Amino acid sequence: MRTAQPPHPDLPGAKWQKSSHSTGSQHEKEFCVEVAPVGDTGHAIRDSKDPQGAVLRLRPGDLKSLIARLK
Template sequence: MKTPQAPHPGFPGAIWRKSSYSSGADAGDKHVCVEVAAVGEDERAVRDSKIPEGPVIRLSRGDWRSLIARLK
């Protein structure tokens, strides 16, 4: 993960970090970047870094680990 990013109105205390696998390369004309934040002790929130105030996917700790395992 890289440097902390902009806050999200629905998660005021969350520290968002851009994935080290996010790229400056583009998909069409847009950069492909994902950010994640710990939300409480047992959840992770994921968002598109191009829209920091936009929609967020919330995952339980187990779902987050499953997602990461599938992506590897």
């Protein structure tokens, strides 16, 4: 993963990470998300094409569960 730069207005200090898969084909870029840890409260997920848009907040442990279900 690599660090993404645009801040989100609700999470200005978040360190967003973009998947290394987003550097591939145009099709892969269409479905890329970024993830940021949010203190002790879990993680935030956003669409890399809309960094100022909606953010999904997950409690601790939920990101791991989400990834397992998506595989």
